Amino acid sequence: MRAGSFFLAILACLLTAPTAEALAQSPGSIEQNFANSLTTVPSDSLSASGAFYVPVYSSVSMSQGKLRADFSVTLSVHNASETKPLVLKRIAYFDTSGKMVESYLKSPVALKPFATIEVFIATTDTRGGTGANFVVDWAAAGEIAEPAVEALMVGSVGAGHYAFITQGRPVKLVGKN
Secondary structure (H helix, E strand, C coil): CHHHHHHHHHHHHHHHCCCCCCCCCCCCCHHHHCHHHEECCCCCCCCEEEEEEEECCCEEEECCCCEEEEEEEEEEEECCCCCCCEEEEEEEEECCCCCEEEECCCCCEEECCCCEEEEEECCCCCCCHHHCEEEEEEEECCCCCCCEEEEEEEEEECCEEEEEEEECEECCCCCCC
16 A cells, blocks of 8 residues: 555656656757856857758658657757867748748857757647758857757657657758859
8 A cells, every 4th residue: 555655656746747848948048058068259250150951850741641740859059179169150940931930049159169059849849840940050260170960859659659860961052063
């Protein structure tokens, strides 16, 4: 009897604990959530810059379009430099139609060497749809290792659980040869 009461008490604690949805990131909270990963933005001229396009899937159509699976998304931006800060100028989330859903930076931030920041989209946030994406604009004062930008999607359909990643692609201008 006592063991059963103890088990129920533990179960009640687990059920009332904050869930991932309750802890979903709000706009502008990168500065607060990742304060230990950030440093002062360099005062030197930002002579190196680039952008990444990151396709993500907050929803996926299944069963010939009759079923939709929703996924949480975690965008990770890694400074691959061992010695220089990486300046993040923009992290923007777009939906399937190309409309900006959310902007995650109020102003540029600098990421310490080898540090990482993340943006989390909860499973219940389906605003991005099946063709959602992020754009990450970055800069640095001088030569720097190109950052690593990836997204992890996690979700379940029925009894099946799924996780997959997409890698950010550097945005390059393509034109006449």
